Amino acid sequence: MNRTVVIFPNSNPNITTVTDSVYDGYSEIELEVSADLISFTCDLKNPGYTHPFCAIEIPVNDGKPVDLNTFTHVNITIDRESSVPDTTLIYLINQESDSTVQWGERSNLRTVYVDNEETFSLPIDSFTVPSWWLLLNAKDYYGGASRYDAVTKITVATGDANQDRQEAISISRVVLVGKWINQDSLRLILLSAWAVVCTLHVLLFIKIKIRESQRIRAKADSLSRLNTILNIERDKFETMAKTDSLTNVKNRAGLRDDFNRCIDMYKQSSCPSCAILLDIDHFKQINDTHGHDVGDSVLIEFAERLQDGVRSDDSVGRWGGEEFIIIASGVAIKEATALAEKLRTAIEQQPFGEISITCSFGISELTKEGVTSWIKRADKALYNAKKAGRNRVVADWE
Numbered sequence: 001m002n003r004t005v006v007i008f009p010n011s012n013p014n015i016t017t018v019t020d021s022v023y024d025g026y027s028e029i030e031l032e033v034s035a036d037l038i039s040f041t042c043d044l045k046n047p048g049y050t051h052p053f054c055a056i057e058i059p060v061n062d063g064k065p066v067d068l069n070t071f072t073h074v075n076i077t078i079d080r081e082s083s084v085p086d087t088t089l090i091y092l093i094n095q096e097s098d099s100t101v102q103w104g105e106r107s108n109l110r111t112v113y114v115d116n117e118e119t120f121s122l123p124i125d126s127f128t129v130p131s132w133w134l135l136l137n138a139k140d141y142y143g144g145a146s147r148y149d150a151v152t153k154i155t156v157a158t159g160d161a162n163q164d165r166q167e168a169i170s171i172s173r174v175v176l177v178g179k180w181i182n183q184d185s186l187r188l189i190l191l192s193a194w195a196v197v198c199t200l201h202v203l204l205f206i207k208i209k210i211r212e213s214q215r216i217r218a219k220a221d222s223l224s225r226l227n228t229i230l231n232i233e234r235d236k237f238e239t240m241a242k243t244d245s246l247t248n249v250k251n252r253a254g255l256r257d258d259f260n261r262c263i264d265m266y267k268q269s270s271c272p273s274c275a276i277l278l279d280i281d282h283f284k285q286i287n288d289t290h291g292h293d294v295g296d297s298v299l300i301e302f303a304e305r306l307q308d309g310v311r312s313d314d315s316v317g318r319w320g321g322e323e324f325i326i327i328a329s330g331v332a333i334k335e336a337t338a339l340a341e342k343l344r345t346a347i348e349q350q351p352f353g354e355i356s357i358t359c360s361f362g363i364s365e366l367t368k369e370g371v372t373s374w375i376k377r378a379d380k381a382l383y384n385a386k387k388a389g390r391n392r393v394v395a396d397w398e
Protein backbone atom coordinates (compact mmCIF):
# COMPACT_ATOMS: atom_id res chain seq x y z
CA MET A 1 0.00 0.00 0.00
CA ASN A 2 1.49 3.34 -1.07
CA ARG A 3 1.47 6.43 1.06
CA THR A 4 2.61 9.97 0.35
CA VAL A 5 3.84 12.59 2.78
CA VAL A 6 3.72 16.13 1.44
CA ILE A 7 6.73 18.13 2.64
CA PHE A 8 5.79 21.19 0.58
CA PRO A 9 3.39 23.02 0.18
CA ASN A 10 3.25 23.15 3.93
CA SER A 11 1.56 25.68 6.23
CA ASN A 12 4.73 26.23 8.21
CA PRO A 13 7.72 25.44 5.96
CA ASN A 14 10.42 27.11 8.12
CA ILE A 15 12.94 27.02 5.29
CA THR A 16 16.48 28.21 5.90
CA THR A 17 19.31 29.21 3.59
CA VAL A 18 23.02 28.40 3.42
CA THR A 19 25.73 29.90 1.21
CA ASP A 20 29.46 29.51 0.71
CA SER A 21 29.90 32.29 3.28
CA VAL A 22 30.39 29.43 5.78
CA TYR A 23 33.64 28.84 3.86
CA ASP A 24 34.39 32.57 3.56
CA GLY A 25 32.75 32.84 0.14
CA TYR A 26 30.79 35.86 -1.08
CA SER A 27 27.76 34.30 -2.74
CA GLU A 28 24.46 35.84 -1.79
CA ILE A 29 21.01 34.29 -1.59
CA GLU A 30 17.52 35.69 -1.48
CA LEU A 31 14.69 33.42 -0.44
CA GLU A 32 11.03 33.97 -1.03
CA VAL A 33 8.48 31.53 0.28
CA SER A 34 4.78 31.74 -0.56
CA ALA A 35 1.98 29.30 0.18
CA ASP A 36 2.70 27.31 -2.97
CA LEU A 37 6.20 28.23 -4.07
CA ILE A 38 9.70 28.29 -2.66
CA SER A 39 11.96 30.41 -4.79
CA PHE A 40 15.45 31.61 -4.25
CA THR A 41 17.90 33.59 -6.30
CA CYS A 42 21.59 33.16 -5.86
CA ASP A 43 24.36 35.52 -6.84
CA LEU A 44 27.26 33.10 -7.16
CA LYS A 45 30.57 34.90 -6.90
CA ASN A 46 33.93 33.74 -8.08
CA PRO A 47 36.58 34.31 -6.89
CA GLY A 48 35.61 33.66 -3.36
CA TYR A 49 35.12 30.10 -2.17
CA THR A 50 36.55 27.60 -4.68
CA HIS A 51 33.12 26.05 -5.18
CA PRO A 52 30.64 28.88 -4.70
CA PHE A 53 27.16 27.74 -3.82
CA CYS A 54 23.76 28.62 -2.40
CA ALA A 55 21.29 26.24 -0.87
CA ILE A 56 17.95 26.08 0.91
CA GLU A 57 17.04 23.54 3.58
CA ILE A 58 13.48 22.24 3.73
CA PRO A 59 12.69 20.49 7.04
CA VAL A 60 11.09 17.10 6.53
CA ASN A 61 9.14 16.74 9.77
CA ASP A 62 9.59 20.07 11.50
CA GLY A 63 13.25 19.07 11.77
CA LYS A 64 12.52 15.84 13.65
CA PRO A 65 14.25 12.73 12.16
CA VAL A 66 12.20 10.53 9.84
CA ASP A 67 13.14 7.00 8.81
CA LEU A 68 12.97 7.09 5.02
CA ASN A 69 13.69 3.37 4.72
CA THR A 70 9.94 2.89 4.52
CA PHE A 71 9.83 5.27 1.54
CA THR A 72 10.83 4.58 -2.04
CA HIS A 73 10.94 7.97 -3.78
CA VAL A 74 11.33 11.69 -3.32
CA ASN A 75 9.15 13.51 -5.84
CA ILE A 76 10.18 17.09 -6.41
CA THR A 77 8.78 19.66 -8.84
CA ILE A 78 11.51 22.15 -9.59
CA ASP A 79 12.42 24.90 -12.05
CA ARG A 80 15.74 26.63 -12.65
CA GLU A 81 16.88 29.64 -14.60
CA SER A 82 20.49 30.63 -15.17
CA SER A 83 22.80 31.97 -17.87
CA VAL A 84 25.16 29.09 -17.15
CA PRO A 85 24.17 25.47 -17.61
CA ASP A 86 24.71 23.50 -14.42
CA THR A 87 23.35 20.68 -12.35
CA THR A 88 21.15 21.13 -9.29
CA LEU A 89 21.98 19.18 -6.18
CA ILE A 90 19.40 17.58 -3.93
CA TYR A 91 20.46 16.22 -0.56
CA LEU A 92 18.74 14.06 2.01
CA ILE A 93 20.37 15.15 5.25
CA ASN A 94 20.53 12.35 7.76
CA GLN A 95 21.10 12.99 11.45
CA GLU A 96 24.10 10.99 12.73
CA SER A 97 24.77 9.74 16.21
CA ASP A 98 28.50 9.74 15.44
CA SER A 99 29.82 13.01 16.89
CA THR A 100 32.91 12.96 14.65
CA VAL A 101 30.73 13.59 11.63
CA GLN A 102 30.76 17.19 10.50
CA TRP A 103 27.68 19.03 11.84
CA GLY A 104 26.43 15.66 13.04
CA GLU A 105 24.92 15.09 9.62
CA ARG A 106 25.37 12.77 6.70
CA SER A 107 24.73 14.10 3.21
CA ASN A 108 23.05 11.78 0.74
CA LEU A 109 23.24 13.40 -2.69
CA ARG A 110 21.31 13.10 -5.91
CA THR A 111 22.20 15.33 -8.84
CA VAL A 112 19.55 16.42 -11.34
CA TYR A 113 19.72 18.53 -14.45
CA VAL A 114 16.84 20.98 -14.50
CA ASP A 115 15.96 22.60 -17.80
CA ASN A 116 12.36 23.66 -17.57
CA GLU A 117 9.96 23.08 -14.73
CA GLU A 118 9.87 19.37 -14.20
CA THR A 119 8.79 16.80 -11.61
CA PHE A 120 11.55 14.35 -10.73
CA SER A 121 10.73 11.08 -9.07
CA LEU A 122 13.99 10.22 -7.40
CA PRO A 123 14.42 6.75 -5.87
CA ILE A 124 15.62 7.07 -2.29
CA ASP A 125 18.36 4.54 -2.90
CA SER A 126 19.73 6.66 -5.76
CA PHE A 127 20.96 9.20 -3.16
CA THR A 128 24.60 8.45 -2.42
CA VAL A 129 27.20 9.97 -0.12
CA PRO A 130 29.36 12.41 -2.16
CA SER A 131 33.14 12.21 -2.11
CA TRP A 132 33.54 15.61 -0.45
CA TRP A 133 31.54 14.38 2.53
CA LEU A 134 33.77 11.32 2.80
CA LEU A 135 36.81 13.57 2.57
CA LEU A 136 35.58 15.88 5.31
CA ASN A 137 34.63 13.04 7.60
CA ALA A 138 37.66 10.81 6.76
CA LYS A 139 35.33 7.85 6.41
CA ASP A 140 36.39 4.64 4.77
CA TYR A 141 34.32 3.30 1.94
CA TYR A 142 31.91 1.34 4.15
CA GLY A 143 31.52 4.11 6.73
CA GLY A 144 30.49 6.37 3.88
CA ALA A 145 27.48 4.34 2.82
CA SER A 146 24.18 6.13 2.35
CA ARG A 147 21.84 6.27 5.33
CA TYR A 148 18.26 7.46 5.44
CA ASP A 149 17.14 6.25 8.84
CA ALA A 150 17.00 9.72 10.46
CA VAL A 151 16.44 12.28 7.71
CA THR A 152 15.74 15.76 9.06
CA LYS A 153 15.78 17.90 5.91
CA ILE A 154 15.97 18.05 2.14
CA THR A 155 18.52 20.48 0.83
CA VAL A 156 18.36 21.93 -2.67
CA ALA A 157 21.65 23.53 -3.78
CA THR A 158 23.23 25.06 -6.81
CA GLY A 159 25.71 22.98 -8.78
CA ASP A 160 29.47 22.92 -9.13
CA ALA A 161 30.16 25.32 -12.04
CA ASN A 162 32.90 27.73 -10.89
CA GLN A 163 31.51 30.77 -12.65
CA ASP A 164 30.05 34.06 -11.65
CA ARG A 165 26.36 33.81 -12.34
CA GLN A 166 22.82 34.45 -11.23
CA GLU A 167 20.64 31.47 -10.62
CA ALA A 168 16.93 31.34 -9.80
CA ILE A 169 15.49 28.06 -8.48
CA SER A 170 11.88 27.52 -7.57
CA ILE A 171 10.26 24.49 -6.00
CA SER A 172 6.50 23.99 -6.03
CA ARG A 173 6.15 20.51 -4.58
CA VAL A 174 8.16 18.05 -2.49
CA VAL A 175 6.58 14.73 -1.65
CA LEU A 176 7.83 11.53 -0.04
CA VAL A 177 6.37 8.40 -1.59
CA GLY A 178 6.59 5.09 0.21
CA LYS A 179 5.05 1.95 1.51
CA TRP A 180 3.40 1.62 4.88
CA ILE A 181 6.09 -0.87 5.73
CA ASN A 182 9.50 -1.16 4.17
CA GLN A 183 10.49 -3.93 1.81
CA ASP A 184 12.64 -5.78 4.37
CA SER A 185 9.88 -5.71 6.98
CA LEU A 186 7.34 -6.77 4.37
CA ARG A 187 9.65 -9.60 3.29
CA LEU A 188 10.10 -10.61 6.94
CA ILE A 189 6.35 -10.48 7.60
CA LEU A 190 5.58 -12.49 4.46
CA LEU A 191 8.31 -14.97 5.35
CA SER A 192 6.96 -15.29 8.91
CA ALA A 193 3.41 -15.65 7.61
CA TRP A 194 4.61 -18.26 5.15
CA ALA A 195 6.44 -20.10 7.94
CA VAL A 196 3.30 -19.96 10.11
CA VAL A 197 1.13 -21.21 7.23
CA CYS A 198 3.65 -23.99 6.51
CA THR A 199 3.77 -24.97 10.20
CA LEU A 200 -0.03 -24.94 10.44
CA HIS A 201 -0.20 -26.93 7.24
CA VAL A 202 2.25 -29.52 8.61
CA LEU A 203 0.40 -29.66 11.96
CA LEU A 204 -2.93 -30.03 10.15
CA PHE A 205 -1.43 -32.73 7.95
CA ILE A 206 -0.09 -34.58 11.03
CA LYS A 207 -3.47 -34.23 12.79
CA ILE A 208 -5.32 -35.57 9.73
CA LYS A 209 -2.87 -38.47 9.45
CA ILE A 210 -3.21 -39.29 13.17
CA ARG A 211 -7.04 -39.20 12.87
CA GLU A 212 -6.83 -41.30 9.72
CA SER A 213 -4.60 -43.90 11.37
CA GLN A 214 -6.86 -43.91 14.46
CA ARG A 215 -9.86 -44.45 12.20
CA ILE A 216 -8.07 -47.21 10.30
CA ARG A 217 -6.96 -48.83 13.60
CA ALA A 218 -10.52 -48.63 14.98
CA LYS A 219 -11.85 -50.11 11.76
CA ALA A 220 -9.22 -52.87 11.82
CA ASP A 221 -10.08 -53.61 15.48
CA SER A 222 -13.77 -53.77 14.70
CA LEU A 223 -13.10 -55.95 11.65
CA SER A 224 -10.90 -58.20 13.75
CA ARG A 225 -13.66 -58.48 16.39
CA LEU A 226 -16.20 -59.19 13.66
CA ASN A 227 -13.83 -61.75 12.17
CA THR A 228 -13.48 -63.47 15.55
CA ILE A 229 -17.27 -63.57 15.94
CA LEU A 230 -17.65 -64.90 12.40
CA ASN A 231 -15.00 -67.54 13.04
CA ILE A 232 -16.78 -68.62 16.22
CA GLU A 233 -20.10 -68.69 14.34
CA ARG A 234 -18.52 -70.56 11.44
CA ASP A 235 -17.01 -73.13 13.85
CA LYS A 236 -20.39 -73.43 15.53
CA PHE A 237 -22.17 -74.03 12.21
CA GLU A 238 -19.44 -76.35 11.07
CA THR A 239 -19.79 -78.38 14.28
CA MET A 240 -23.59 -78.30 13.95
CA ALA A 241 -23.33 -79.49 10.36
CA LYS A 242 -21.15 -82.40 11.45
CA THR A 243 -23.05 -83.36 14.61
CA ASP A 244 -26.21 -85.35 15.08
CA SER A 245 -28.65 -83.04 16.82
CA LEU A 246 -30.31 -85.76 18.93
CA THR A 247 -27.40 -87.80 20.22
CA ASN A 248 -24.63 -85.23 19.90
CA VAL A 249 -22.26 -87.72 18.25
CA LYS A 250 -20.94 -87.17 14.74
CA ASN A 251 -23.24 -87.53 11.72
CA ARG A 252 -22.11 -88.90 8.36
CA ALA A 253 -20.58 -85.55 7.32
CA GLY A 254 -18.69 -85.39 10.62
CA LEU A 255 -17.23 -88.85 10.02
CA ARG A 256 -15.78 -87.97 6.62
CA ASP A 257 -12.46 -86.74 8.08
CA ASP A 258 -12.14 -89.93 10.17
CA PHE A 259 -12.64 -92.11 7.11
CA ASN A 260 -10.04 -90.11 5.20
CA ARG A 261 -7.54 -90.31 8.07
CA CYS A 262 -7.90 -94.12 8.14
CA ILE A 263 -7.39 -94.34 4.41
CA ASP A 264 -4.28 -92.11 4.60
CA MET A 265 -2.84 -94.22 7.43
CA TYR A 266 -3.48 -97.37 5.42
CA LYS A 267 -1.87 -95.93 2.29
CA GLN A 268 1.16 -94.65 4.17
CA SER A 269 1.93 -97.58 6.45
CA SER A 270 -0.72 -100.27 5.85
CA CYS A 271 -2.02 -99.35 9.27
CA PRO A 272 -5.31 -101.24 9.84
CA SER A 273 -8.63 -99.62 10.79
CA CYS A 274 -12.05 -101.13 11.38
CA ALA A 275 -15.60 -99.98 10.85
CA ILE A 276 -18.04 -101.35 13.47
CA LEU A 277 -21.67 -100.89 12.44
CA LEU A 278 -24.19 -101.58 15.18
CA ASP A 279 -27.95 -101.55 15.24
CA ILE A 280 -30.29 -101.76 18.25
CA ASP A 281 -32.39 -104.88 18.01
CA HIS A 282 -36.15 -104.50 17.67
CA PHE A 283 -36.00 -100.81 18.37
CA LYS A 284 -39.39 -100.33 16.77
CA GLN A 285 -40.87 -102.25 19.72
CA ILE A 286 -39.35 -99.77 22.18
CA ASN A 287 -40.98 -96.89 20.33
CA ASP A 288 -44.22 -98.76 20.04
CA THR A 289 -44.23 -99.84 23.68
CA HIS A 290 -42.82 -96.80 25.46
CA GLY A 291 -43.35 -93.99 23.01
CA HIS A 292 -41.09 -92.06 20.65
CA ASP A 293 -39.70 -89.77 23.37
CA VAL A 294 -38.52 -92.71 25.41
CA GLY A 295 -37.03 -94.11 22.23
CA ASP A 296 -35.14 -90.81 21.81
CA SER A 297 -33.83 -91.01 25.38
CA VAL A 298 -32.61 -94.54 24.77
CA LEU A 299 -30.81 -93.38 21.62
CA ILE A 300 -29.16 -90.52 23.53
CA GLU A 301 -27.97 -92.74 26.37
CA PHE A 302 -26.93 -95.42 23.91
CA ALA A 303 -24.68 -92.95 22.10
CA GLU A 304 -23.19 -91.77 25.40
CA ARG A 305 -22.37 -95.30 26.43
CA LEU A 306 -20.74 -95.98 23.10
CA GLN A 307 -18.68 -92.83 23.44
CA ASP A 308 -17.59 -93.83 26.93
CA GLY A 309 -16.80 -97.38 25.83
CA VAL A 310 -14.28 -96.54 23.10
CA ARG A 311 -10.80 -95.03 23.09
CA SER A 312 -10.32 -91.34 22.44
CA ASP A 313 -8.78 -92.21 19.06
CA ASP A 314 -11.98 -93.96 17.99
CA SER A 315 -14.89 -92.06 16.48
CA VAL A 316 -18.53 -92.70 17.26
CA GLY A 317 -21.18 -91.59 14.78
CA ARG A 318 -24.89 -92.04 14.12
CA TRP A 319 -25.27 -93.79 10.80
CA GLY A 320 -29.02 -93.27 10.69
CA GLY A 321 -32.12 -94.14 12.79
CA GLU A 322 -31.11 -96.60 15.50
CA GLU A 323 -27.94 -97.53 13.65
CA PHE A 324 -24.48 -96.30 14.84
CA ILE A 325 -20.88 -96.68 13.68
CA ILE A 326 -17.54 -96.81 15.41
CA ILE A 327 -14.43 -96.09 13.39
CA ALA A 328 -11.60 -97.73 15.25
CA SER A 329 -8.43 -96.36 13.71
CA GLY A 330 -5.15 -98.24 14.04
CA VAL A 331 -7.09 -101.35 15.07
CA ALA A 332 -7.17 -104.72 13.28
CA ILE A 333 -10.33 -106.84 12.99
CA LYS A 334 -9.43 -109.09 15.92
CA GLU A 335 -9.22 -106.22 18.40
CA ALA A 336 -12.27 -104.53 16.85
CA THR A 337 -14.24 -107.73 17.35
CA ALA A 338 -13.16 -107.84 20.97
CA LEU A 339 -14.22 -104.20 21.40
CA ALA A 340 -17.61 -104.91 19.81
CA GLU A 341 -18.08 -107.93 22.03
CA LYS A 342 -17.27 -105.87 25.12
CA LEU A 343 -19.83 -103.23 24.10
CA ARG A 344 -22.45 -105.79 23.20
CA THR A 345 -22.15 -107.48 26.61
CA ALA A 346 -22.27 -104.14 28.44
CA ILE A 347 -25.43 -103.07 26.58
CA GLU A 348 -27.11 -106.37 27.14
CA GLN A 349 -26.23 -106.41 30.83
CA GLN A 350 -27.08 -102.80 31.69
CA PRO A 351 -30.71 -101.91 30.96
CA PHE A 352 -31.71 -98.40 29.96
CA GLY A 353 -33.88 -97.65 32.94
CA GLU A 354 -36.44 -100.38 32.81
CA ILE A 355 -35.75 -101.14 29.21
CA SER A 356 -33.36 -103.90 28.34
CA ILE A 357 -31.95 -103.85 24.87
CA THR A 358 -29.56 -105.83 22.80
CA CYS A 359 -27.51 -104.83 19.83
CA SER A 360 -26.13 -106.47 16.66
CA PHE A 361 -22.66 -105.67 15.28
CA GLY A 362 -21.09 -105.95 11.83
CA ILE A 363 -17.34 -105.38 11.49
CA SER A 364 -15.02 -104.94 8.50
CA GLU A 365 -11.33 -104.05 8.30
CA LEU A 366 -10.16 -101.50 5.76
CA THR A 367 -8.27 -102.90 2.78
CA LYS A 368 -7.10 -101.01 -0.27
CA GLU A 369 -10.71 -100.49 -1.34
CA GLY A 370 -12.58 -97.19 -0.89
CA VAL A 371 -14.85 -96.14 1.96
CA THR A 372 -18.09 -97.27 0.24
CA SER A 373 -16.92 -100.82 -0.19
CA TRP A 374 -15.45 -100.87 3.32
CA ILE A 375 -18.76 -99.83 4.93
CA LYS A 376 -20.72 -102.08 2.60
CA ARG A 377 -18.83 -105.09 3.99
CA ALA A 378 -19.54 -103.98 7.59
CA ASP A 379 -23.21 -103.53 6.68
CA LYS A 380 -23.29 -107.02 5.21
CA ALA A 381 -21.76 -108.42 8.40
CA LEU A 382 -24.40 -106.55 10.43
CA TYR A 383 -27.10 -107.97 8.22
CA ASN A 384 -25.68 -111.43 8.87
CA ALA A 385 -25.68 -110.76 12.62
CA LYS A 386 -29.37 -109.78 12.45
CA LYS A 387 -30.12 -112.74 10.28
CA ALA A 388 -28.33 -115.10 12.64
CA GLY A 389 -30.61 -114.08 15.51
CA ARG A 390 -29.38 -110.59 16.62
CA ASN A 391 -27.43 -109.69 19.80
CA ARG A 392 -24.17 -110.82 18.27
CA VAL A 393 -21.00 -109.67 16.60
CA VAL A 394 -20.22 -110.73 13.05
CA ALA A 395 -16.90 -109.83 11.47
CA ASP A 396 -16.13 -109.80 7.80
CA TRP A 397 -12.82 -111.63 7.63
CA GLU A 398 -12.28 -111.06 3.92
Ligand SMILES: Nc1nc2c(ncn2[C@@H]2O[C@H](COP(=O)(O)OP(=O)(O)OP(=O)(O)O)[C@@H](O)[C@H]2O)c(=O)[nH]1
Residues within 6 Å of the ligand: 246, 279, 280, 281, 282, 283, 284, 285, 287, 291, 292, 293, 294, 295, 296, 299, 320, 321, 322, 386, 390
Ligand atom coordinates in the same frame (compact mmCIF):
# COMPACT_ATOMS: atom_id res chain seq x y z
N1 LIG B 1 -37.52 -92.67 18.87
C1 LIG B 1 -36.88 -92.72 17.74
N2 LIG B 1 -37.04 -93.72 16.91
C2 LIG B 1 -36.38 -93.78 15.75
C3 LIG B 1 -35.49 -92.78 15.36
N3 LIG B 1 -34.95 -93.10 14.16
C4 LIG B 1 -35.49 -94.25 13.80
N4 LIG B 1 -36.36 -94.68 14.77
C5 LIG B 1 -37.17 -95.85 14.75
O1 LIG B 1 -36.39 -97.01 14.76
C6 LIG B 1 -37.20 -98.07 14.26
C7 LIG B 1 -36.44 -98.99 13.39
O2 LIG B 1 -37.24 -100.04 13.10
P1 LIG B 1 -36.81 -101.19 12.11
O3 LIG B 1 -36.00 -100.65 10.96
O4 LIG B 1 -38.00 -101.93 11.79
O5 LIG B 1 -35.85 -102.06 12.93
P2 LIG B 1 -35.96 -102.73 14.35
O6 LIG B 1 -37.31 -102.50 14.91
O7 LIG B 1 -34.85 -102.13 15.19
O8 LIG B 1 -35.68 -104.13 14.03
P3 LIG B 1 -34.34 -104.79 13.67
O9 LIG B 1 -33.40 -103.70 13.29
O10 LIG B 1 -34.61 -105.65 12.54
O11 LIG B 1 -33.89 -105.46 14.88
C8 LIG B 1 -38.38 -97.38 13.55
O12 LIG B 1 -39.53 -97.59 14.24
C9 LIG B 1 -38.02 -95.93 13.55
O13 LIG B 1 -39.14 -95.07 13.63
C10 LIG B 1 -35.32 -91.68 16.25
O14 LIG B 1 -34.57 -90.76 16.03
N5 LIG B 1 -36.02 -91.72 17.45
